[in-house]
Amino acid sequence: MGEARAQFAQGMVAGLPVVLGYFPIAFSFGVAASRAGFSAAETTAFSLIVYSGAAQFLAVALVAAGTPLLVAGFTLVAMGVRHLAYGPALMKHAGQGRTRRAWIWAFGLTDEVFGVALGDLARGRRFSEAFMAGLGLAAYLAWVSGSWAGALAGGGALAAYPAVEAGLGFMLPALFLALLLSILSRRQMPVILIAAGVTLGVTLAVSATAGILAGMLAGALTGALRRATA
Protein backbone atom coordinates (compact mmCIF):
# COMPACT_ATOMS: atom_id res chain seq x y z
CA MET A 1 0.00 0.00 0.00
CA GLY A 2 2.81 2.38 0.99
CA GLU A 3 4.68 1.52 -2.20
CA ALA A 4 1.57 2.24 -4.29
CA ARG A 5 1.07 5.60 -2.55
CA ALA A 6 4.70 6.55 -3.17
CA GLN A 7 4.38 5.58 -6.84
CA PHE A 8 1.15 7.59 -7.12
CA ALA A 9 2.87 10.66 -5.61
CA GLN A 10 5.85 10.21 -7.93
CA GLY A 11 3.43 10.08 -10.86
CA MET A 12 1.84 13.38 -9.80
CA VAL A 13 5.28 15.01 -9.52
CA ALA A 14 6.32 13.63 -12.93
CA GLY A 15 3.14 15.19 -14.32
CA LEU A 16 4.06 18.75 -13.28
CA PRO A 17 5.50 19.76 -16.68
CA VAL A 18 2.28 18.49 -18.31
CA VAL A 19 0.22 20.41 -15.73
CA LEU A 20 2.08 23.65 -16.51
CA GLY A 21 1.54 23.11 -20.23
CA TYR A 22 -2.05 21.91 -20.06
CA PHE A 23 -3.51 24.73 -17.97
CA PRO A 24 -2.98 27.57 -20.49
CA ILE A 25 -4.01 25.38 -23.46
CA ALA A 26 -7.15 24.33 -21.59
CA PHE A 27 -7.79 27.97 -20.66
CA SER A 28 -7.66 28.91 -24.34
CA PHE A 29 -10.06 26.03 -25.09
CA GLY A 30 -12.46 27.47 -22.50
CA VAL A 31 -12.23 30.93 -24.07
CA ALA A 32 -12.69 29.52 -27.60
CA ALA A 33 -15.69 27.41 -26.51
CA SER A 34 -17.25 30.37 -24.76
CA ARG A 35 -16.76 32.49 -27.89
CA ALA A 36 -18.47 29.75 -29.95
CA GLY A 37 -21.54 29.86 -27.72
CA PHE A 38 -20.80 27.00 -25.30
CA SER A 39 -21.93 27.60 -21.73
CA ALA A 40 -19.43 27.17 -18.87
CA ALA A 41 -21.18 23.92 -17.90
CA GLU A 42 -20.99 22.55 -21.48
CA THR A 43 -17.31 23.51 -21.77
CA THR A 44 -16.39 21.91 -18.46
CA ALA A 45 -18.48 18.81 -19.25
CA PHE A 46 -16.60 18.42 -22.55
CA SER A 47 -13.25 18.48 -20.74
CA LEU A 48 -14.50 16.14 -18.00
CA ILE A 49 -15.94 13.57 -20.44
CA VAL A 50 -13.88 13.78 -23.64
CA TYR A 51 -10.48 14.83 -22.23
CA SER A 52 -8.71 15.13 -25.57
CA GLY A 53 -7.45 18.60 -26.48
CA ALA A 54 -7.33 18.34 -30.25
CA ALA A 55 -10.77 16.68 -30.39
CA GLN A 56 -12.27 19.31 -28.09
CA PHE A 57 -10.95 22.28 -30.07
CA LEU A 58 -12.23 20.66 -33.24
CA ALA A 59 -15.61 19.87 -31.67
CA VAL A 60 -16.09 23.54 -30.83
CA ALA A 61 -15.24 24.55 -34.40
CA LEU A 62 -17.53 21.88 -35.90
CA VAL A 63 -20.48 22.69 -33.64
CA ALA A 64 -20.04 26.43 -34.21
CA ALA A 65 -20.03 25.80 -38.00
CA GLY A 66 -23.32 23.88 -37.71
CA THR A 67 -21.81 20.56 -38.80
CA PRO A 68 -24.33 17.67 -38.54
CA LEU A 69 -23.87 15.79 -35.27
CA LEU A 70 -23.13 12.47 -36.96
CA VAL A 71 -20.42 13.98 -39.19
CA ALA A 72 -18.88 15.80 -36.21
CA GLY A 73 -18.91 12.59 -34.15
CA PHE A 74 -17.33 10.53 -36.95
CA THR A 75 -14.58 13.12 -37.47
CA LEU A 76 -13.81 13.38 -33.76
CA VAL A 77 -13.77 9.60 -33.25
CA ALA A 78 -11.43 9.13 -36.24
CA MET A 79 -9.05 11.62 -34.64
CA GLY A 80 -8.90 9.50 -31.51
CA VAL A 81 -7.83 6.30 -33.30
CA ARG A 82 -4.17 7.30 -32.80
CA HIS A 83 -4.57 6.42 -29.11
CA LEU A 84 -4.77 2.72 -30.05
CA ALA A 85 -1.00 2.77 -30.52
CA TYR A 86 -0.22 3.90 -26.97
CA GLY A 87 -1.42 0.77 -25.13
CA PRO A 88 0.76 -1.74 -26.99
CA ALA A 89 3.81 0.53 -26.56
CA LEU A 90 3.28 0.65 -22.78
CA MET A 91 2.46 -3.09 -22.60
CA LYS A 92 5.97 -3.86 -23.83
CA HIS A 93 7.28 -2.26 -20.63
CA ALA A 94 4.50 -3.43 -18.31
CA GLY A 95 4.34 -7.13 -19.13
CA GLN A 96 1.24 -9.33 -18.95
CA GLY A 97 -0.98 -9.16 -15.87
CA ARG A 98 0.30 -5.82 -14.62
CA THR A 99 -2.36 -3.69 -16.25
CA ARG A 100 -5.47 -4.99 -14.46
CA ARG A 101 -6.71 -1.48 -13.63
CA ALA A 102 -5.82 0.00 -17.00
CA TRP A 103 -9.53 0.54 -17.71
CA ILE A 104 -9.39 3.29 -15.05
CA TRP A 105 -6.05 5.03 -15.57
CA ALA A 106 -6.03 4.64 -19.37
CA PHE A 107 -8.80 7.26 -19.47
CA GLY A 108 -6.01 9.79 -18.82
CA LEU A 109 -3.60 8.39 -21.39
CA THR A 110 -3.29 11.53 -23.51
CA ASP A 111 -0.49 12.22 -25.99
CA GLU A 112 1.61 14.04 -23.39
CA VAL A 113 0.93 11.62 -20.52
CA PHE A 114 1.96 8.77 -22.82
CA GLY A 115 5.09 10.69 -23.80
CA VAL A 116 6.10 11.37 -20.17
CA ALA A 117 5.39 7.75 -19.13
CA LEU A 118 7.35 6.30 -22.02
CA GLY A 119 10.24 8.68 -21.34
CA ASP A 120 10.37 7.66 -17.65
CA LEU A 121 10.21 3.96 -18.56
CA ALA A 122 12.98 4.41 -21.12
CA ARG A 123 15.10 6.01 -18.38
CA GLY A 124 14.70 2.89 -16.22
CA ARG A 125 11.54 3.45 -14.15
CA ARG A 126 9.71 0.24 -13.29
CA PHE A 127 6.15 0.21 -14.69
CA SER A 128 3.50 0.86 -12.05
CA GLU A 129 -0.24 1.41 -12.39
CA ALA A 130 -0.19 3.74 -9.35
CA PHE A 131 2.43 5.90 -11.07
CA MET A 132 0.30 6.02 -14.22
CA ALA A 133 -2.77 6.98 -12.16
CA GLY A 134 -0.91 9.82 -10.40
CA LEU A 135 0.54 11.13 -13.66
CA GLY A 136 -2.83 10.98 -15.42
CA LEU A 137 -4.78 12.56 -12.54
CA ALA A 138 -2.42 15.56 -12.28
CA ALA A 139 -2.77 16.26 -15.99
CA TYR A 140 -6.56 15.70 -15.91
CA LEU A 141 -7.10 18.13 -13.04
CA ALA A 142 -5.03 20.79 -14.82
CA TRP A 143 -7.02 20.29 -18.02
CA VAL A 144 -10.46 20.43 -16.40
CA SER A 145 -9.62 23.40 -14.14
CA GLY A 146 -8.03 25.31 -17.04
CA SER A 147 -11.10 24.76 -19.23
CA TRP A 148 -13.39 25.86 -16.41
CA ALA A 149 -11.32 29.00 -15.76
CA GLY A 150 -11.31 29.86 -19.48
CA ALA A 151 -15.05 29.31 -19.75
CA LEU A 152 -15.69 31.54 -16.72
CA ALA A 153 -13.39 34.25 -18.15
CA GLY A 154 -15.59 34.15 -21.26
CA GLY A 155 -15.08 34.89 -24.94
CA GLY A 156 -14.62 38.62 -24.51
CA ALA A 157 -12.18 38.35 -21.61
CA LEU A 158 -9.14 39.00 -23.76
CA ALA A 159 -10.53 41.78 -25.96
CA ALA A 160 -8.32 44.31 -24.16
CA TYR A 161 -5.22 42.20 -24.85
CA PRO A 162 -5.09 41.69 -28.65
CA ALA A 163 -1.62 40.08 -28.60
CA VAL A 164 -2.73 37.49 -26.02
CA GLU A 165 -5.90 36.89 -28.01
CA ALA A 166 -3.86 36.47 -31.21
CA GLY A 167 -1.50 34.03 -29.48
CA LEU A 168 -4.37 31.97 -28.11
CA GLY A 169 -6.00 32.01 -31.55
CA PHE A 170 -2.85 30.41 -32.94
CA MET A 171 -3.00 27.65 -30.30
CA LEU A 172 -5.11 25.29 -32.45
CA PRO A 173 -2.93 25.36 -35.62
CA ALA A 174 0.13 25.08 -33.33
CA LEU A 175 -1.35 22.05 -31.54
CA PHE A 176 -2.23 20.24 -34.79
CA LEU A 177 1.18 21.03 -36.29
CA ALA A 178 2.95 19.75 -33.16
CA LEU A 179 0.81 16.59 -33.18
CA LEU A 180 1.60 16.11 -36.88
CA LEU A 181 5.33 16.47 -36.21
CA SER A 182 5.05 13.93 -33.38
CA ILE A 183 3.69 11.23 -35.72
CA LEU A 184 5.79 12.12 -38.76
CA SER A 185 7.63 9.11 -40.16
CA ARG A 186 8.91 8.03 -43.54
CA ARG A 187 6.40 5.15 -43.48
CA GLN A 188 3.38 7.40 -42.93
CA MET A 189 4.55 10.15 -45.30
CA PRO A 190 2.32 9.07 -48.26
CA VAL A 191 -0.71 8.92 -45.91
CA ILE A 192 0.03 12.40 -44.53
CA LEU A 193 0.70 13.98 -47.93
CA ILE A 194 -2.42 12.51 -49.55
CA ALA A 195 -4.64 13.36 -46.56
CA ALA A 196 -3.35 16.96 -46.48
CA GLY A 197 -3.56 17.38 -50.28
CA VAL A 198 -7.11 16.01 -50.57
CA THR A 199 -8.21 18.07 -47.57
CA LEU A 200 -6.88 21.30 -49.08
CA GLY A 201 -8.39 20.59 -52.52
CA VAL A 202 -11.85 19.64 -51.23
CA THR A 203 -11.86 22.47 -48.67
CA LEU A 204 -11.14 25.05 -51.36
CA ALA A 205 -13.68 23.50 -53.73
CA VAL A 206 -16.49 22.59 -51.31
CA SER A 207 -16.15 23.22 -47.55
CA ALA A 208 -13.85 22.58 -44.60
CA THR A 209 -16.07 19.82 -43.21
CA ALA A 210 -16.14 17.97 -46.54
CA GLY A 211 -12.38 18.54 -46.85
CA ILE A 212 -11.62 17.00 -43.44
CA LEU A 213 -13.78 13.94 -44.14
CA ALA A 214 -12.42 13.41 -47.65
CA GLY A 215 -8.82 13.92 -46.51
CA MET A 216 -9.15 11.48 -43.62
CA LEU A 217 -10.76 8.81 -45.79
CA ALA A 218 -8.20 9.24 -48.59
CA GLY A 219 -5.29 9.05 -46.12
CA ALA A 220 -6.67 6.02 -44.25
CA LEU A 221 -7.38 4.17 -47.52
CA THR A 222 -3.89 5.01 -48.75
CA GLY A 223 -2.48 3.35 -45.64
CA ALA A 224 -4.74 0.30 -45.93
CA LEU A 225 -4.19 -0.28 -49.65
CA ARG A 226 -0.49 0.44 -49.69
CA ARG A 227 1.58 -2.63 -50.53
CA ALA A 228 3.48 -4.01 -47.59
CA THR A 229 7.08 -2.91 -47.57
CA ALA A 230 9.96 -4.63 -45.87
Add this chain to the structure above:
Amino acid sequence: MRPEIVMLALAVGACTWAFRALPFRFDLTGLTPEGWLSRLLAATGPAAIAALCAVSVLPLVKGAAPPAPLGAGLGAVIGLWVWRRSVVLATLGGALAYGAVFAL
Protein backbone atom coordinates in the same frame (compact mmCIF):
# COMPACT_ATOMS: atom_id res chain seq x y z
CA MET B 1 -26.89 22.18 -21.27
CA ARG B 2 -27.91 21.35 -24.81
CA PRO B 3 -28.69 17.61 -25.08
CA GLU B 4 -26.93 17.29 -28.47
CA ILE B 5 -23.70 18.68 -26.96
CA VAL B 6 -23.90 16.20 -24.07
CA MET B 7 -24.58 13.34 -26.52
CA LEU B 8 -21.60 14.33 -28.67
CA ALA B 9 -19.35 14.54 -25.60
CA LEU B 10 -20.52 11.14 -24.31
CA ALA B 11 -20.09 9.40 -27.69
CA VAL B 12 -16.66 10.89 -28.40
CA GLY B 13 -15.55 10.44 -24.77
CA ALA B 14 -16.59 6.76 -24.75
CA CYS B 15 -14.73 6.07 -28.02
CA THR B 16 -11.62 7.95 -26.87
CA TRP B 17 -11.61 6.01 -23.59
CA ALA B 18 -12.06 2.74 -25.53
CA PHE B 19 -9.16 3.57 -27.86
CA ARG B 20 -6.96 4.26 -24.84
CA ALA B 21 -8.04 1.34 -22.65
CA LEU B 22 -8.94 -1.58 -24.94
CA PRO B 23 -5.39 -2.34 -26.14
CA PHE B 24 -4.60 -3.32 -22.53
CA ARG B 25 -7.53 -5.77 -22.50
CA PHE B 26 -7.23 -7.13 -26.03
CA ASP B 27 -3.61 -7.46 -27.04
CA LEU B 28 -3.47 -5.73 -30.41
CA THR B 29 0.15 -6.76 -30.88
CA GLY B 30 -1.37 -10.05 -32.12
CA LEU B 31 -2.64 -8.33 -35.27
CA THR B 32 -0.51 -9.05 -38.30
CA PRO B 33 1.55 -5.87 -38.72
CA GLU B 34 1.13 -5.96 -42.49
CA GLY B 35 -2.56 -6.94 -42.46
CA TRP B 36 -4.98 -4.45 -44.01
CA LEU B 37 -6.70 -3.78 -40.66
CA SER B 38 -3.40 -2.92 -38.96
CA ARG B 39 -2.48 -0.64 -41.83
CA LEU B 40 -5.91 1.03 -41.79
CA LEU B 41 -5.74 1.62 -38.02
CA ALA B 42 -2.16 2.86 -38.25
CA ALA B 43 -3.04 5.27 -41.04
CA THR B 44 -6.32 6.68 -39.65
CA GLY B 45 -4.73 8.75 -36.87
CA PRO B 46 -2.01 10.36 -39.03
CA ALA B 47 -4.57 10.98 -41.82
CA ALA B 48 -6.96 12.71 -39.38
CA ILE B 49 -4.24 14.88 -37.88
CA ALA B 50 -2.84 15.80 -41.31
CA ALA B 51 -6.33 16.77 -42.50
CA LEU B 52 -7.01 18.88 -39.42
CA CYS B 53 -3.60 20.52 -39.56
CA ALA B 54 -4.14 21.46 -43.21
CA VAL B 55 -7.59 22.90 -42.54
CA SER B 56 -6.45 24.91 -39.49
CA VAL B 57 -3.40 26.40 -41.24
CA LEU B 58 -5.22 27.16 -44.53
CA PRO B 59 -7.06 30.32 -43.34
CA LEU B 60 -3.79 31.68 -41.96
CA VAL B 61 -1.80 31.23 -45.17
CA LYS B 62 -4.70 32.51 -47.29
CA GLY B 63 -4.09 35.95 -45.80
CA ALA B 64 -6.27 36.03 -42.72
CA ALA B 65 -3.14 36.34 -40.56
CA PRO B 66 -0.20 38.77 -40.86
CA PRO B 67 2.85 36.91 -42.25
CA ALA B 68 5.44 37.85 -39.59
CA PRO B 69 3.60 36.37 -36.56
CA LEU B 70 2.64 33.35 -38.67
CA GLY B 71 6.27 32.71 -39.65
CA ALA B 72 7.42 33.17 -36.06
CA GLY B 73 4.69 30.87 -34.73
CA LEU B 74 5.27 28.08 -37.24
CA GLY B 75 9.06 28.39 -36.83
CA ALA B 76 8.76 28.17 -33.04
CA VAL B 77 6.53 25.07 -33.21
CA ILE B 78 8.94 23.27 -35.54
CA GLY B 79 12.08 24.44 -33.70
CA LEU B 80 10.78 23.51 -30.25
CA TRP B 81 9.54 20.15 -31.47
CA VAL B 82 12.94 19.33 -32.98
CA TRP B 83 14.67 20.52 -29.79
CA ARG B 84 12.50 18.99 -27.02
CA ARG B 85 10.13 16.50 -28.75
CA SER B 86 7.24 17.83 -26.63
CA VAL B 87 3.81 18.57 -28.11
CA VAL B 88 2.83 20.82 -25.20
CA LEU B 89 6.07 22.85 -25.26
CA ALA B 90 5.92 23.26 -29.05
CA THR B 91 2.26 24.34 -28.88
CA LEU B 92 2.81 26.87 -26.09
CA GLY B 93 6.04 28.17 -27.64
CA GLY B 94 4.35 28.61 -31.02
CA ALA B 95 1.43 30.54 -29.51
CA LEU B 96 3.83 32.66 -27.43
CA ALA B 97 6.00 33.51 -30.47
CA TYR B 98 2.91 34.33 -32.54
CA GLY B 99 1.53 36.63 -29.82
CA ALA B 100 4.91 38.28 -29.16
CA VAL B 101 5.59 39.13 -32.82
CA PHE B 102 1.94 40.24 -33.22
CA ALA B 103 2.48 42.72 -30.35
CA LEU B 104 5.57 44.30 -32.00
